[in-house]
Amino acid sequence: MASDEPPETLAGVGEFAVIDRLVANRVQPDAVALGPGDDSAVVLARDGATVVSTDMLVEGSHFRLDWSTPHDVGRKAIAQNAADIEAMGATATAFVVAFGARGDTPVAQAVELADGLWYEAHLLGAGIVGGDLVTAPQWVISVTALGDLGGREAIRLDGARVGDTVAVIGHLGWSAAGYALWLNEVQSFESLRRRHLVPEPPYGQGRIAADAGATSMTDVSDGLMADIGHIARASGVGVDLSWDALSADLDPLTEAGTAVAVDPRTWLLGGGEDHALVATFGAEPPTGWRAIGRVLDGPARVLIDGEQWHGDSGWQSF
């Protein structure tokens, strides 16, 4: 095709032919008994318990196509759903993806999105097993993740016990810092800016935490304080974090904070979307996890060095 010809569009090629291109030559993992192409897929979890979670990403609210490539958007959509599976102590096995876009969207962009979805799924050893392709005034990507507990009990929000150690693994505040850098058109701090577009959840650590006896766990999607707050409320306990213990997490944010005149502690404590894992352990946390605080007797609240934090502490959709 000559380069001055208009690109093929979703409307021009048609739903079924586009879907054929999106699913061609994808390799499914063993957990997928039946992949795309039928009315439904069939996904295996030998212990009979399937973990399931869903997230929707809307252009303008959750990503901007002038910042993210379609490949980035696909990776992010899978990553944030996979983190919810990890947070139960499970392993993601399969995803279904519904994609809405305008009819004049180039097919090449949909293919790039699918490539991003598959790239991230491969990092997990999982597959994309089905989906839907519809017309919508802007991009909407809705992902549902399925996971396998491998015979383990799910690690819930409500199991934290007084005296447990609170520990994290993964980035804290990087996505929020990156967002501020993008907004302020700061070109440096590439790794922070990149993490805003594509988070890097600590894949595999959910299962490791479960095997190490995690009593509660969640992923940091709304912000560290907000998400530990969910554990505190569900478990009926207080949590006291330590600035000393968090200093290693603050270091990579400090220069960027200076660059955009923001207190980087706001990102550390309030920034979501990095999908770090935070868990409570009655024993020593596993290798690589950083102890950042301790579980106290109630009331349900999250303190830092025994004091309340009055900065911005989390994300709400509306």
Next chain:
Amino acid sequence: MASDEPPETLAGVGEFAVIDRLVANRVQPDAVALGPGDDSAVVLARDGATVVSTDMLVEGSHFRLDWSTPHDVGRKAIAQNAADIEAMGATATAFVVAFGARGDTPVAQAVELADGLWYEAHLLGAGIVGGDLVTAPQWVISVTALGDLGGREAIRLDGARVGDTVAVIGHLGWSAAGYALWLNEVQSFESLRRRHLVPEPPYGQGRIAADAGATSMTDVSDGLMADIGHIARASGVGVDLSWDALSADLDPLTEAGTAVAVDPRTWLLGGGEDHALVATFGAEPPTGWRAIGRVLDGPARVLIDGEQWHGDSGWQSF
């Protein structure tokens, strides 16, 4: 609250408080080991095989809020996903629902949507186990359905064999007829108009067909010819339908066709969204199923009384 006060909105009440209202007092079925409120839910399928399918509904493309109530939209969103589970010979057990809407959407509308989702889920003995609530310029509802095969093999598209009987159960063309009536502002034919807003898939018949030895099955979502075409292509067979056998399905559409000057055969053969089930059987179809044709040796095509149909034969998203 006085009636002249503005209604509570999603943005005013906030994501977490709205979700609390949407999930309050819902009763989960036995298949749900862990319901909403944690990072993920846990859904059981004792044989270790979970059937999964997803569909996205976008305001303007898939429903209009001047025709449908939010309750109708919720019912339709569940119904069309449940039909994909039925079409595998499985039973729907659980759904996750992502909902995007503007911040100024009244909370009462979101509650009504959730009530509709739950109403339809209850018809199936299933539960809504999780979701997401995000801001979007128009309503977007993305549902993923999980289902349980109960130890059966999934009934796929590719198992039709020469000599099989093709049979259907459920309405054919009612939704398409209803759509034409709504567009033409015809106030009569209430049952057809109603089926366009809320389809009535033949719940439970997927499992019955599987137990009766169905060799292939699908739900009529794109149109009878298109969906039987999917079976024909996947199975590498031809299908010959019979006008005589379809006459009982044509009867309820005839008067409405006259009212809007449309050949009702177009609705019967090309109308999707009723989510009837169509299957092929080597033996007698189960009670209530209507034999409408026969499976022939290839090529893969769908004929009627041995001839090609040249009318409109199915829905594509773009």
